[in-house]
Amino acid sequence: MENINVLYIHGMGGGGDSRIPSILKEHINPYIEKCYAGMADKGVAALETGCPHVSVVVRTYSFDPEVAWGQISSWMEELKPVLVVGESLGSLNAIRIKGVPHILVSPSLNAPxxxxxxxxxxxxxxxxxxxxxxxxxxxxxxxxxxxxxxTLRKYRRLRREALANSSRAGGRDAFFAFFGTHDHYRRSGIVSIRTWRKYFGPSTYRVYEGTHFMEEEFVLSLLMPKIVDSLFKLFYYL
Structure with a gap:
């Protein structure tokens, strides 16, 4: 069995016990086993090691962007995650990471x-x-x-460095985002689909009927399947 890590970068004020990664930790491996069984029934070529086991890793990092990047960089070296998930303000740190697929929940690109x-x-x-x-x-x-x-004056630099890895800037990583129709931060522009489209393109996001803080039903019906689909594309011949 292949053991792989997914690094979850929480939003402002989140941490190691944040709600969304806790839901993913509980449900993602049973879901993967179900998907893997369906693939095997269809004769899809798979890894010889069998169904992978996914560890969703979330750790509390500093609010200071400079300190946070040092922490996240060390976790990348330690964990070697194959995929990164970023939430809200944490999406900027997730986007800044190069060489892995990125899935974002309510990315707050304009918050900095x-x-x-x-x-x-x-x-x-x-x-x-x-x-x-x-x-x-x-x-x-x-x-x-x-x-x-x-601390606050460092956030504009974080935004510049993150968007330097965007599709518009020539970044080659895969990006996909989820936005809630009732996200109150969209009214102020802190969360902006228009800004996302500008940097990552028109076919790289999906809108769900929820709030900024993705509800459990959408974590299970949208976010988790997207993560698993991305992982399977990395490890299986689909």
Whole structure:
């Protein structure tokens, strides 16, 4: 049996116990076994090692983009994932990774622009503490949010470096995104299908009838099948 890793990069304030990767961890291998059995019945050529076992790995990383990239780079070296999933603001770090397929959930490509503007507000006494209180993450293994000028000003650079790997910039990786029809961040432009199309093309996304925080029914009916389909294309003759 082949053991393969999928790295899940959570969104702002997420972490090791985030909801979507927890759902994937519980359901993805039974789903793969079912799909593999169907392929075997149809005589599809497969790996001699048999049905693969997938480990969905999610770890809490720093809110500071510079520190976060060091952490994520070390995890890439350690885990050698064959596919990366990014959620919301975490999609920028996922896109920045080169050499693997990328699947994104509610990618917030324009959030770094807003955070860049907020950086100057953070210079006003009391603003950092206010933002820290407003955007305090849930209890548990979660990313600590600290809205300082030094941290926020780094997000524009993160966006530039991520989009340098986009299809428009000549990147050769595969990208696919999911957007919710009721995503409240689309009203402000933080999440933008138009921006996604600009950098990744018109046939690289799907819209579902849900919110920014992909509901479990769509994790199971859309995200998980897309991940498994991408994995099978990597390892099987389809």
């Amino acid at each position: 622009v807003y955070l860049g503007y907020l950086a100057f507000l953070a210079l006003i006494p009391g603003v950092t503490q206010l933002f820290d209180r407003i955007y305090r993450p849930k209890d548990g293994d979660r990313q600590r949010l600290h809205f300082t000028f030094r």
